[in-house]
Amino acid sequence: MAVPKIGGQQLQVDPSQAVARECVCGCPYFKEVYRVAIISKFAPGNKTNQDITMRTPVYICLDCGEELFPAGEKKEEGDGEG
Numbered sequence: 427m428a429v430p431k432i433g434g435q436q437l438q439v440d441p442s443q444a445v446a447r448e449c450v451c452g453c454p455y456f457k458e459v460y461r462v463a464i465i466s467k468f469a470p471g472n473k474t475n476q477d478i479t480m481r482t483p484v485y486i487c488l489d490c491g492e493e494l495f496p497a498g499e500k501k502e503e504g505d506g507e508g
């Protein structure tokens with residue numbers, strides 16, 4: 427599995443192009459937490475003979491605890507009626 431390397435090099439970016447993300451509740455503050463999953467040593471794809479712990483960093487809203495979805499990975503939202 428190829429994982430893009432992030433954080434190894436300094437990227438030249440223009441801070442003025444940054445777009446602030448807000449939670450659905452309007453809160454602009456988030457904290458980084460980890461979503462944890464275990465791949466059992468009995469799982470067919472696990473050849474290591476031991477449980478594997480996977481951590482996925484996610485951001486959750488400080489106010490309501492809702493997870494912040496990365497840009498381009500929005501929740502499906504139908505056009506509301508009424």
Ligand SMILES: [Zn+2]
Nearest residue numbers: 449451487490
């Ligand atoms: Zn929130």
